[in-house]
Amino acid sequence: MKQLAARLLAGVGVLWGAATLTFVAIHFSAGDPVLAILGGPDAIPTPQQLAQVREEYGFDQPLWVQYGRYVGRIAHGDFGESYRLRIPVTEAIGKQIGATLQLALSAALLAIGLALASAVLTAKRNPWVRRVASASELVLSSSPSFVLGILLLLVFSFQWPVLPPAGSNGWQTLILPTIALALPIAGMLSQVLRQELEDILEQPFIAMARARGLSQTAVRLRHALRHALVPLVTLSGFIFASLLGGAVVTEMLFARQGIGRMMLDAAVAKDAPVVLGITLLAALVYVGVNLLVDVLNGLIDPRVKPR
Amino acid sequence: MSTYAIPWRFTLALPNTFRPGLSLAWLFVIGLSIAALVPHWLTGIDPLAAAARNAYLPPSSSHWLGTDENGRDVLARLIHGVRPSLLMGLVSTAIGLGAGIILGLAAGLGPRLVDGAIMRLIDVLLAFPDLLLALVIITFWGQGLWITLIAVGVASIPRFARMVRAQTLVVRDAPYVEAATTLGRHRAAVVFRHVLPNAVKPILILATIGIGHNIITGAALSFLGFGASPPAPEWGSMLAMGRNYLANAWWLVAWPSVAIILTVVSITAIGRDWLARSEGKSR
Numbered sequence: 370m371k372q373l374a375a376r377l378l379a380g381v382g383v384l385w386g387a388a389t390l391t392f393v394a395i396h397f398s399a400g401d402p403v404l405a406i407l408g409g410p411d412a413i414p415t416p417q418q419l420a421q422v423r424e425e426y427g428f429d430q431p432l433w434v435q436y437g438r439y440v441g442r443i444a445h446g447d448f449g450e451s452y453r454l455r456i457p458v459t460e461a462i463g464k465q466i467g468a469t470l471q472l473a474l475s476a477a478l479l480a481i482g483l484a485l486a487s488a489v490l491t492a493k494r495n496p497w498v499r500r501v502a503s504a505s506e507l508v509l510s511s512s513p514s515f516v517l518g519i520l521l522l523l524v525f526s527f528q529w530p531v532l533p534p535a536g537s538n539g540w541q542t543l544i545l546p547t548i549a550l551a552l553p554i555a556g557m558l559s560q561v562l563r564q565e566l567e568d569i570l571e572q573p574f575i576a577m578a579r580a581r582g583l584s585q586t587a588v589r590l591r592h593a594l595r596h597a598l599v600p601l602v603t604l605s606g607f608i609f610a611s612l613l614g615g616a617v618v619t620e621m622l623f624a625r626q627g628i629g630r631m632m633l634d635a636a637v638a639k640d641a642p643v644v645l646g647i648t649l650l651a652a653l654v655y656v657g658v659n660l661l662v663d664v665l666n667g668l669i670d671p672r673v674k675p676r
Numbered sequence: 677m678s679t680y681a682i683p684w685r686f687t688l689a690l691p692n693t694f695r696p697g698l699s700l701a702w703l704f705v706i707g708l709s710i711a712a713l714v715p716h717w718l719t720g721i722d723p724l725a726a727a728a729r730n731a732y733l734p735p736s737s738s739h740w741l742g743t744d745e746n747g748r749d750v751l752a753r754l755i756h757g758v759r760p761s762l763l764m765g766l767v768s769t770a771i772g773l774g775a776g777i778i779l780g781l782a783a784g785l786g787p788r789l790v791d792g793a794i795m796r797l798i799d800v801l802l803a804f805p806d807l808l809l810a811l812v813i814i815t816f817w818g819q820g821l822w823i824t825l826i827a828v829g830v831a832s833i834p835r836f837a838r839m840v841r842a843q844t845l846v847v848r849d850a851p852y853v854e855a856a857t858t859l860g861r862h863r864a865a866v867v868f869r870h871v872l873p874n875a876v877k878p879i880l881i882l883a884t885i886g887i888g889h890n891i892i893t894g895a896a897l898s899f900l901g902f903g904a905s906p907p908a909p910e911w912g913s914m915l916a917m918g919r920n921y922l923a924n925a926w927w928l929v930a931w932p933s934v935a936i937i938l939t940v941v942s943i944t945a946i947g948r949d950w951l952a953r954s955e956g957k958s959r
Binding site for chain 1: 697796797799800801802803804805806807808809811812813814815816817888892895896899900901915918919922923926929930933936937940941944945
């Protein structure tokens with residue numbers, strides 16, 4: 370319990386650091402920070418907007434008061450208002466996050482499923498099987514989502530039109546983006562899992578289980594896999610970060626809705642509150658995921674004690 | 677093992693097991709280097725020479741990989757695109773590596789307070805996904821090739837800083853460092869003559885693999901419109917253009933895709949082979 374509290378505190382520390390870093394970004398941006406919030410150096414905000422932002426962020430106050438206000442607002446979940454959409458950032462994120470969650474969740478399931486299947490089927494098998502498996506893992510993990518996505522579009526939407534090229538309505542529009550987002554992650558995970566599984570299959574308890582008369586497959590599924598799940602859980606943070614980064618390009622490529630696309634549009638339009646809101650949300654989820662990982666690892670493998 | 681006791685010595689003897697995949701990877705990287713340094717050795721065609729009459733020609737004997745929407749030769753653009761695409765990976769990795777070495781050394785050798793502060797900063801940087809961090813930097817400091825390079829570089833600082841710190845902690849207490857300190861060598865001399873060279877090999881291996889990763893992030897940012905400016909040939913922006921003509925010109929996206937994937941595969945394969953050998957494993 371005490372360790373968990375310490376981890377929780379460290380997580381809050383990271384988030385505080387993240388908020389501080391964004392505060393630094395606003396103040397050291399090229400040009401006037403007020404303009405940075407309202408659309409960059411080329412923006413033409415109304416005097417009303419200028420006054421509102423000055424008041425909201427307290428730009429006439431000393432720096433430490435501004436900092437305190439800023440961190441305080443973020444702690445309350447208030448990321449300001451998007452100058453472009455003219456609604457609070459949290460509301461804008463709320464509208465778009467469903468589509469991204471749908472895509473990320475289906476991609477995560479596909480990636481983990483593929484990686485588990487490949488690891489269980491190829492670990493410690495015929496050298497040729499392993500060679501083919503590790504070569505395809507290398508190619509997949511080296512192929513960025515936007516390249517895979519374009520190739521998928523080319524084949525399945527244009528040369529051989531079976532799936533819609535764009536949109537975010539209906540399950541058909543979800544298939545290609547899911548595959549494009551999942552394959553690089555699956556390649557990466559599969560490498561780690563297979564290595565782990567091969568190490569585990571050399572352990573004495575595996576030989577024991579085989580000696581008890583369990584088949585090779587049963588040993589893999591019932592004994593080895595459970596241990597191989599530890600690195601999978603540990604990699605959750607990595608999976609999450611890849612999904613979110615991949616969502617930016619995938620949603621753009623397939624003209625889907627979602628916070629990835631919103632982030633990109635906001636970066637192009639210099640809509641700082643939206644960019645920072647989504648980034649801080651990503652940091653929050655990342656910290657949350659890693660906290661959960663510590664707890665889960667303790668449950669899966671009681672020997673792992675959180676530090 | 678004895679081969680690797682001395683840093684910076686490469687064996688030229690043939691490997692006992694011939695690995696065709698790895699040889700191909702080396703061949704491809706050598707080809708890329710030639711294309712990056714002297715592209716006109718490989719193609720005589722000007723990558724910017726537009727001829728509307730020749731637009732959208734499929735691959736043929738006169739244009740091996742076809743022509744684009746302005747009638748420019750795709751092969752010539754691919755070859756001339758090697759330099760910006762590779763530089764994207766190399767320069768951003770160099771930026772990340774430089775900053776990572778400074779932060780990692782300071783954390784590994786400095787007082788505990790400094791170590792703690794730097795590691796917390798790294799934790800914070802790690803909490804932002806690479807591409808999102810790059811987009812934040814672009815939002816606040818504007819678009820442009822250099823901003824993009826710095827953005828990709830900054831995103832790779834945490835990996836390098838952690839690695840350098842871990843290596844430094846290992847080397848710091850080695851007998852030869854203690855000996856050098858006892859002999860009265862200046863602290864900076866000990867750091868740069870003894871600690872850094874001995875910590876550098878695993879870091880360079882990580883950097884090699886990191887180049888592949890950064891080529892991907894750089895190409896993604898170019899694809900999104902934040903990299904090289906349009907007429908210049910660059911793989912990410914070639915894909916972004918070709919994306920508009922998927923229905924009638926498959927060759928505009930197929931070849932840059934293949935180029936990106938093969939490049940990253942080759943660099944990663946070479947990096948991993950180096951890693952496996954340095955760990956004394958030959959697979």
